[in-house]
Amino acid sequence: MIVFTSELCDQFKRDGCLAIPGFLTSDEVKEMRNEAQRLLDEFDIEGHPMTTFATEESPKGHVGDQYFLESEDKVRYFLEEGAIGPDGRLTMSKEHAVNKIGHGLHDLIPVFAKASVNDRVRAIARALEYKDPMVLQSMLIFKQPKIGGAVPCHQDSSFLYTDPPSALGFWFALEDCKTTNGCLEFVSRSHLITPITSRFVVKEGRTGTEFVPISDVKPPEPDPSEFKAIEVPAGTLVLIHGSVLHRSAPNLSDSSRYIYTFHIIEGTYKYDERNWLQPRTKPFTRLYTE
Numbered sequence: 001m002i003v004f005t006s007e008l009c010d011q012f013k014r015d016g017c018l019a020i021p022g023f024l025t026s027d028e029v030k031e032m033r034n035e036a037q038r039l040l041d042e043f044d045i046e047g048h049p050m051t052t053f054a055t056e057e058s059p060k061g062h063v064g065d066q067y068f069l070e071s072e073d074k075v076r077y078f079l080e081e082g083a084i085g086p087d088g089r090l091t092m093s094k095e096h097a098v099n100k101i102g103h104g105l106h107d108l109i110p111v112f113a114k115a116s117v118n119d120r121v122r123a124i125a126r127a128l129e130y131k132d133p134m135v136l137q138s139m140l141i142f143k144q145p146k147i148g149g150a151v152p153c154h155q156d157s158s159f160l161y162t163d164p165p166s167a168l169g170f171w172f173a174l175e176d177c178k179t180t181n182g183c184l185e186f187v188s189r190s191h192l193i194t195p196i197t198s199r200f201v202v203k204e205g206r207t208g209t210e211f212v213p214i215s216d217v218k219p220p221e222p223d224p225s226e227f228k229a230i231e232v233p234a235g236t237l238v239l240i241h242g243s244v245l246h247r248s249a250p251n252l253s254d255s256s257r258y259i260y261t262f263h264i265i266e267g268t269y270k271y272d273e274r275n276w277l278q279p280r281t282k283p284f285t286r287l288y289t290e
């Protein structure tokens with residue numbers, strides 16, 4: 001079993017992103033990959049609002065609609081922007097059209113509950129000095145061949161804001177992730193010099209979402225050459241600091257890129273009521289006591 005040693009802990013604190021190959025056993029990878037495939041196979045497009053997902057401020061990405069805003073305790077399907085034709089119908093198979101499934105998998109699907117709340121995850125949270133971490137925003141991101149979209153550069157703490165910021169991403173490769181199929185990319189040490197200066201929030205009346213500036217500070221813009229690709233084999237865990245700049249390119253290759261991810265936040269900090277994701281129907285899952 002992989003141990004989160006003090007060397008790995010120090011490396012994560014220094015760089016803001018850390019890949020731990022072999023974190024999942026090959027049986028665990030298989031089980032999670034199969035479960036992801038089962039969810040895709042079960043997707044019933046009938047009655048779906050054809051909600052696409054984009055983290056960019058884009059009128060095309062209907063991220064503000066209720067299907068998205070009420071997904072924190074559900075298993076919901078978000079589509080690739082390029083998968084819907086002018087007539088509003090899918091231009092490809094439903095399996096290929098799904099960008100991601102979220103955001104309550106850690107609560108509702110036993111395979112993902114087991115992958116999110118366990119002693120290996122607890123050990124990492126303890127080493128990083130979380131006092132009462134909460135698990136939230138779990139998702140499967142598929143990046144299907146040729147259609148899997150880019151994820152623009154962002155910081156996770158601007159989506160899951162606490163005061164002070166505390167988001168931490170656990171990102172599991174369920175397939176080999178390479179530059180060619182849109183692996184993660186990050187700017188090493190950017191979490192140390194890039195404060196959270198804008199936020200993704202719900203508009204008044206929960207009618208939609210928007211990015212709003214929260215500070216006049218202009219953090220340094222990274223040069224595109226500063227992004228490092230994180231090429232990893234299936235079974236790797238990548239830890240993502242909430243303030244580190246990261247992104248991923250579109251998948252132009254013939255290989256899919258399935259990943260599972262969830263986040264934790266420090267439950268003893270104030271969770272902002274303007275965040276898009278709210279514990280509307282039940283409290284967040286506590287990592288240490290579940």
Ligand SMILES: O=C(O)CCC(=O)C(=O)O
Pocket residue numbers: 141151156169171182183184240246247248259261
């Ligand atoms: O999987 C990706 O390409 C991006 C995921 C991401 O930004 C995250 O998990 O925080």
Ligand SMILES: [Fe+2]
Pocket residue numbers: 154155156169246
């Ligand atoms: Fe992210």
